[in-house]
Amino acid sequence: MEHTHAATLHGHDAHDHDHAHHEHHQTFVQKYVFSQDHKVISRQFLITAVVMAVIAMMMSILFRLQLAWPGEKFAIFEILLGKKWGKDGILDPNAYLALVTIHGTIMVFFVLTGGLSGTFSNLLIPYQIGARDMASGFLNMLSYWFFFLSSVIMLSSLFIEDGPASGGWTVYPPLSALPEAIPGSKLGMTLWLTSMTLFVVSSLLGSLNYIVTVLNLRTKGMKMTRLPLTVWAFLITAILGVLSFPVLVSCVLLLIFDRSMGTSFYLSDIYIGGRPLEQVGGSPILFEHLFWFLGHPEVYIVILPAFGITSEIISTNARKPIFGYRAMVGSLIAIAFLSCIVWGHHMFMTGMNPFLGSVFVFTTLLIAIPSAVKAFNYLTTLWRGNIQYTPAMVFSIGLVSSFVTGGVTGIILADSTLDITIHDTYFVVGHFHIVMGVSAIFGMFAGVYHWFPKMFLRTMNKKLGYLHFWLTFIGAYGVFFPMHFLGLAGVPRRYYTNSNFPIFDNLVDMNVIITCSAILAAFAQMIFLINFFYSIFRGEKASQNPWRSNSLEWTTPMAHIHGNWPGALPEVHRWPYDYSKPGYEEDFVPQTVPLAPGEEDGGEH
Amino acid sequence: MILLYIVAFILLCIACNQLFKVFELSRDLRGEPLYKVTDSDNQFSGRTFLLFGIVFFGFFFWQLIEWGHKLLPKSASEHGEKIDALMNANWAIVITVFLVVNGLLFFFAWKYRGRKDHKASYISHNNKLEMIWTVIPAIALAFIIIFGLKYWNEIMKKGSDPNPVKIELYAKQFDWTARYAGKDNEFGIDNYLQISGANSVGLDTNDARCNDDILVKNEFHIPIGRDVEFQFRSRDVIHSALMPHFRAQMNCVPGQVTSFRFKPTITTVDMRKDPQVIRNIEEINALRAKRGDDPIEFDYLLLCNKVCGASHYNMQMKIVVESEADYNAWLAKQKTFKQVASK
Structure with missing residues (x-):
């Protein structure tokens, strides 16, 4: 009975018992390169994202050196950027803008979208819902390889003569449309647009796969109300991606037309390079609308998976059920819905009709309510818990702190009246780095430490994990907290140097603190990298369920086998958060344990 | 010179390798796996969170005192005075939330650090509590929205001066x-x-x-x-x-x-x-x-x-x-x- 049920769920099960033989026929290329196995694809995403993150982080150190000590000579500029961009150790202003732009692009899209969703949706969706693999292994493989191709194209733009795109990661036209306006808008911008289009293809293939898999391939007993919050978060993120990423393609496509085919979607009345342009009638504001229609949901595409991951980790390690499971799911859905109707808050100062601005103020501030619910529910989950401080847990608590600290300043920015003063200043930079950069990367680190045993069958070193966390935590606040003060002092973002304005001269000590903290945080990431790569090969072997957790991935054997479970798929009898339940000897009850007679399922209320 | 660097690098690699081997041997000889969290780990992390919270708040107030005067001086325009007043009112709300929630977080992180003989309470939800912390932020936000939009409309509407x-x-x-x-x-x-x-x-x-x-x-x-x-x-x-x-x-x-x-x-x-x-x-x-x-x-x-x-x-x-x-x-x-x- 059980077997036939499982078979109808997933085609793979028809040949359940052939798996052992099946595996040996794969060549190296099939197994590790063009693999269709979700576990391999997940690791491919992770390693690619780690490489991209290291590059983007190094870029940030370079421009931070410039901002703390403008005009000072640093040999490293010439060594890394060459004679053209770092002549005699002085950073070129165009190179500065290029570094800022590519740092933002890589971090937002390649690390926190591709890296975070790609790694953990792939790893955890099949594992936690009890499926053999993704609904379409082939599309899943394509998703990774489009991501890879798009990464390669983005990186290749660093090596061309005029340099990469440099109009900021938001690439507003006309700056990004006109090669006369900035060197980065020549070939570099073409490569940026190509790379992003491929990135969207990758994201869509992945997202559609995640949605179909969650909806169709849940094992017996895995009702939607018994899904771990990770899977809920990945599902909602994927839906959000499918709704908003295609708009970015249309936005990018129109820009390509304007750049190469003489259309005027975004251009009008422009005189540049000593001549008037023919284009009339377009509006750069149209670009901003289209861009932020993706751009705002995008920040939630980044943060929601991190929420899912930490919900799971905090509950596991507090040894307590997640507080308010339904409210957690509800707030995920509410945040995702609201995130689609707030994009105008990036545009209060564009000359947009003030009434329209009012509407966006209202919708934006509403997001604070589900966000507050999340923060309070995390707190209550910790309350009267028995907290086990694994490295994953310290990062999860770090996420709650940074999400609150960065979230509250969002209330200031969302108020269009206050935005008049602080729009596009360092206040914004501080806000979004803490609330989405630091929080999301903490979620990603937490996930890596927690599910490392499932990815590489080993564990990472605990003590180095603590060291990594504390240095990163201190460094991150040291970088982004003072930025609020810079912003309130009126310093605009994306300035090559602040000392051209004598009125900002006495803010230099803030910039020095920020840069020193950034170097400290970068050093902490070296510790992580050593720990990560060392542990892949020689880390301590993990037991099957090292964190004594309830969800299904920990019932799979400690080997990477095709189809995840050697025999029949497990059957689910309860929600995943029965920690420290009265009446049980152990402080965890896996989802596969049948309910005792008369016992209520924790999620049913 | 370069040769010297290469030799030094190789020696360093060998030393590291030996060190790791010793570490791995001692690790594998232990009964308990190293990745398992012990009470002393929990003690350390809990205390460090509490300490961090104190230092973090200290850093925040230090910045306010040290850098407060470096922020923009008083507004030189009429509507700007309203913006500043609204900003300060919002800061009062925002800083309170920041201090209270972070404070509770770091306090809980220390207070409920894991102990071997201890078991967590099984509390999965509480509708009344959840209602409270949905409604209170909603009320605070209503104030923020109402005053924000009132000023916004005043600032953005056309001026009364017929000859500006x-x-x-x-x-x-x-x-x-x-x-x-x-x-x-x-x-x-x-x-x-x-x-x-x-x-x-x-x-x-x-x-x-x-x-x-x-x-x-x-x-x-x-x-x-x-x-x-x-x-x-x-x-x-x-x-x-x-x-x-x-x-x-x-x-x-x-x-x-x-x-x-x-x-x-x-x-x-x-x-x-x-x-x-x-x-x-x-x-x-x-x-x-x-x-x-x-x-x-x-x-x-x-x-x-x-x-x-x-x-x-x-x-x-x-x-x-x-x-x-x-x-x-x-x-x-x-x-x-x-x-x-x-x-």
Whole structure:
């Protein structure tokens, strides 16, 4: 009975018992390169994202050196950027803008979208819902390889003569449309647009796969109300991606037309390079609308998976059920819905009709309510818990702190009246780095430490994990907290140097603190990298369920086998958060344990 | 020399390798796996979180004390005073939330650190509590939204002054031009096809209203106590006119005219007497003296606040606020568009 049920769920099960033989026929290329196995694809995403993150982080150190000590000579500029961009150790202003732009692009899209969703949706969706693999292994493989191709194209733009795109990661036209306006808008911008289009293809293939898999391939007993919050978060993120990423393609496509085919979607009345342009009638504001229609949901595409991951980790390690499971799911859905109707808050100062601005103020501030619910529910989950401080847990608590600290300043920015003063200043930079950069990367680190045993069958070193966390935590606040003060002092973002304005001269000590903290945080990431790569090969072997957790991935054997479970798929009898339940000897009850007679399922209320 | 480095590097690698081997051997000999969290780990992390919380709050207050005076001085415009008042009210709410939630988080992190003989309470939900922390933020937000939008509507609506000072700020890579409407207090229309060396902002020479318009660079003056109605244009890419001391900002979008209005309330000379401004200027001049630069005086500034290219960081214009008489005298000295063009 059980077997036939499982078979109808997933085609793979028809040949359940052939798996052992099946595996040996794969060549190296099939197994590790063009693999269709979700576990391999997940690791491919992770390693690619780690490489991209290291590059983007190094870029940030370079421009931070410039901002703390403008005009000072640093040999490293010439060594890394060459004679053209770092002549005699002085950073070129165009190179500065290029570094800022590519740092933002890589971090937002390649690390926190591709890296975070790609790694953990792939790893955890099949594992936690009890499926053999993704609904379409082939599309899943394509998703990774489009991501890879798009990464390669983005990186290749660093090596061309005029340099990469440099109009900021938001690439507003006309700056990004006109090669006369900035060197980065020549070939570099073409490569940026190509790379992003491929990135969207990758994201869509992945997202559609995640949605179909969650909806169709849940094992017996895995009702939607018994899904771990990770899977809920990945599902909602994927839906959000499918709704908003295609708009970015249309936005990018129109820009390509304007750049190469003489259309005027975004251009009008422009005189540049000593001549008037023919284009009339377009509006750069149209670009901003289209861009932020993706751009705002995008920040939630980044943060929601991190929420899912930490919900799971905090509950596991507090040894307590997640507080308010339904409210957690509800707030995920509410945040995702609201995130689609707030994009105008990036545009209060564009000359947009003030009434329209009012509407966006209202919708934006509403997001604070589900966000507050999340923060309070995390707190209550910790309350009267028995907290086990694994490295994953310290990062999860770090996420709650940074999400609150960065979230509250969002209330200031969302108020269009206050935005008049602080729009596009360092206040914004501080806000979004803490609330989405630091929080999301903490979620990603937490996930890596927690599910490392499932990815590489080993564990990472605990003590180095603590060291990594504390240095990163201190460094991150040291970088982004003072930025609020810079912003309130009126310093605009994306300035090559602040000392051209004598009125900002006495803010230099803030910039020095920020840069020193950034170097400290970068050093902490070296510790992580050593720990990560060392542990892949020689880390301590993990037991099957090292964190004594309830969800299904920990019932799979400690080997990477095709189809995840050697025999029949497990059957689910309860929600995943029965920690420290009265009446049980152990402080965890896996989802596969049948309910005792008369016992209520924790999620049913 | 290089050979020496290579040898040193190889030796280092060997040493590390040996170290790791010893570590791995000792690790594998232990009974308990190393990744398992012990009570002393929990003790350490819990205490460090509590300590971190204290230091973090200390850092926050240190910044407030140390850097508070470096923030923008009091607003030099009428509506800006409202913005500042609203900002402070919002800060009161926001800082409270920040301190309370972070404080609870770090306290719980320490208080509920794991112990072997201890078991967590099984609490999965509490509808009453959840209702409370949905409703309280909702009420706080209602206040924030109502006051925010009230001020927003007041600031953005058209001014009551029937005869405001009209100034156009024209942005291009990488400088500003200010245009005054002249005697007729009306701007002539513009046409970007007519842009040339002598007609840098592209005024339409067929429009007679252009003739008395006045174009100035480097600095522009505004009279205290009068409504100033700004319109903004751009020649090439998006710029943004930020006048931080007046709490004023608006993007300059090619192909489009945007606007903003404010009433200056403090002259440049009076602002130079503000204690906070004096303190900052003293600090700045001390730094400048160390570098051998000339001392500066305080001035209001117009900055570009939307990335616009390589010299984005250097796109500034001085603003002078003065009495209406001084302003009129200054304006009378400026050449009109016709005078400049006919030269």
